[in-house]
Amino acid sequence: MKRADPDxxxxxxxxxxxxxxxxxxxxxxxxxxxxxxxxxSACPLDVFHRTYEAEAHR
Known part of the structure; x- marks a missing residue:
């Protein structure tokens, strides 16, 4: 998983x-x-999905 901006x-x-x-x-x-x-860290699943996006496997 990869985080969007700013990280x-x-x-x-x-x-x-x-x-x-x-x-x-x-x-x-x-x-x-x-x-x-x-x-x-830990967070609710809905917050996690709004913050992170799956990155394609290479």
Missing amino acids: AGRVITVERVWTADDGHTAVAYKWHDPRASYAG
């Missing part, structure tokens, strides 16, 4: 997708950041 160079890896007790689906993901030992 267009950030390529992320989805680590986990789950459905919470309230029925909402969430996504946990990480990205490479040479300044940190770990860089990652």
